[in-house]
Amino acid sequence: MAVRPVQRTSLVEGAVAELRRLLAAEHWPVGARLPGEVELSRLLGVGRSTGREAVRALIASGQLRSQQGSGTYVVSTAPVEEFDRGLRRAAVADVYEVRIALEVEAGRLAANRRTDEDVAVLGELLAERGAAGSDAELVEADLLLHRAVVTAAHNPVLAQVFDSFLGALRVAARDAVADGGVHGGPGGDDARAHEELVAAVVAADPEAAEAATRRNLGRALERLRGE
Structure with a gap:
């Protein structure tokens, strides 16, 4: 039996491992x-070329994202599955098309199945969305609210699919906001659409929940397409 000797871990691999730990x-x-x-290379105790290669490795794996002229940002705190990496490379409009398909069904199911606990959570998250003070806060509050609607659908497979899609949604939403306010702020039509969605779920009205979701995400998709 031919056994190859174990190779000593390279500096780049060590830097990648430390970045992943952090x-x-x-x-x-x-x-x-x-x-x-x-600064990052200094923190890691390696040369600039080693630090640069480690960052490139994590960009390729989907945990980091480079934005020209701005810097490198964290996309995921855990290694990203190949499925999610593909989604994150997809066009923002493509991601929103799939998002509509998922969330329209989630809204309908949530209106039929929500519990008193779901209602309380949705109310709290709607208030947090309304209180968002920056684009970054709005994106996170918005995703948490939509995730709560999915949770209220009480379908574990739907929740699993949505969670696998969440990284792509976060990147798409941030890109959409950066490209000119595809999502509205705490006030305006988008805020009303979210209020209507929560109200429909609370009122156990599946048709209204479907309609509110389509208005909300459909409007964002139209803006992305420049319609």
Whole structure:
């Protein structure tokens, strides 16, 4: 039996492992910008070329995202599955098309199945969305609210699919906001659409929940397409 000798871990692999450990510990949470190349390499105790290659490896694996002229941002604190990496590379409009298909059904099911606990959570998250003070806060509050609607549908398969899609949704939503306010702020039509969605779920009105979801996400998709 031919056994190859174990190779010593390279500096790049060691730097990648340390970055992954720091991300898992949320030293830099999702959405945070990493230190610049010089500072990051100093923190890792490696040369700039090694630090650069480690960052590139995590960009390729989907945990980091480079934004030209701005820096490198955390996309996921855990290694990303190949399915999710593909979604994150998809066009923002493509992601929203699939999002509509998922969430319209989630809204309908939630209106039929929500519990008193679901109602309380939805009310709290709707208030948090309304209180968002920045684009980043709005994106996170918005996703939490929509995830709560999916939870209220009480379909574990739907929840699993949505969760596998969540990283792509977060990136798409941030890109959409950065590209000119595809999502409205705390006030206006988008806020009313979310209020109507929550009200429909609370009132156990599946048709109204479907309609509110289509208005909300359909309007965002139209803006993305420039319609």
